[in-house]
Amino acid sequence: MKIGELSKHTGCEVETIRYYEREHLLPTPPRSDGNYRQYSEADAERLQFIRHCRSLGMSLDDVRTLQRFQANPEMACDQIDAMLDRHLLQTEAQIETLQKLQKQLQTLRNACRDHLDARQCGILQNLERAASRSDCVCHAEHSAMEK
Structure with missing residues (x-):
């Protein structure tokens, strides 16, 4: 074909x-x-x-x-087993990272529950704070957890 x-x-x-x-x-x-x-x-x-x-x-x-x-x-499959074990560990680490990201995004989303104009939007304000190297709500909890 x-x-x-x-x-x-x-x-x-x-x-x-x-x-x-x-x-x-x-x-x-x-x-x-x-x-x-x-x-x-x-x-x-x-x-x-x-x-x-x-x-x-x-x-x-x-x-x-x-x-x-x-x-x-005819080769023993030990190397295959080890490869899959490594892949499982990597996947578990990725899941953990994604769960942290999900929590950060939810925290950021909770910063703006009202239908306001953009200048009053808590999400935008927090993203701007982070851009100016200030703490934003989504990383404040994360930073505290690392200390």
Whole structure:
């Protein structure tokens, strides 16, 4: 199948397919007489594998590692286990960071509950305070927690 067909078949953008080829995650496909890339069903499966890994937040290096294990199925999977454990820790840290951000945004949102004009808006006033290096409500609690 041509690259456009592969794109439709997998739901992956053409440019992303080309990018994965440049990154050597997908092998360079043979060309037709008309110089079109010719992909196989195995290429489609490999692309779906890559997409699934990426949807789980795995890096390109992680995908390469997993592909090495696919190519060498007799290898022990300890390295895969460790990679996923690291990914879980990173994800937990990201969740914690996002929860802090959510709390800060909610605090900032609570600074303006009335329908006022912009010069009286508590959100805008706090953002302006932060821009002038003064404390704003969303970082005041965060700063106190760090001390």
